Amino acid sequence: MKCDMYLTFDGNCEEAMLYYKAVLGGEFTVTMRYADGPPEYSNPEIENKIMHQTLIFGDGCELKASDSFHEPLNKGNNFHVSISTSNEAQAFSFFKGLSKEGTVTMPFEEVFWGGKFGSCIDKFGVQWMVSLEAKTI
Structure with a gap:
């Protein structure tokens, strides 16, 4: 699935x-x-x-x-595209690129649940979450 x-x-x-x-x-x-x-x-x-x-x-x-084919598009705030990776340079690059000319809603930084995380709304109005997976011992 x-x-x-x-x-x-x-x-x-x-x-x-x-x-x-x-x-x-x-x-x-x-x-x-x-x-x-x-x-x-x-x-x-x-x-x-x-x-x-x-x-x-x-x-x-x-x-x-x-x-959109028929109806005018109504943008909502009920979805995010979520990307998760174990490569820090890649995660930072994704976040930097997606937030360019957009709005950072949470800076890409260390988070209490482990790893790093950031969220933004890109210049097209799409909401994104970028996660760097926490390293396990």
């Missing part, structure tokens, strides 16, 4: 996913535009927007996303 995060954007999915790829590394395994879909999606206003995209990075992590 696995659980993936799926993000929906208001027309800037491609920009956001390219940004995440630059920060997190990895590769796109699927990129499908609305023009690639069935005829009911043949609307010139959205044909070049992202219908579905998957970014694979790290050790089996997947981030999936699309542009």
Whole structure:
């Protein structure tokens, strides 16, 4: 079993996913535009927007996303994308990249439960949690 995060954007999915790829590394395994879909999606206003995209990075992590098709997007605060790693340099790099031009809601630093942790809202309004796993003896 696995659980993936799926993000929906208001027309800037491609920009956001390219940004995440630059920060997190990895590769796109699927990129499908609305023009690639069935005829009911043949609307010139959205044909070049992202219908579905998957970014694979790290050790089996997947981030999936699309542009909203019908309704205006209502951004909420009921989700975070959570990344956990045992590599401190990688964790710091992820946090630094994701928080650039965004808002740090908790600085990346040592935490009482062990390891390091930080949270931020990126420049696209997506909430992130980055954890450095505590070392065990």
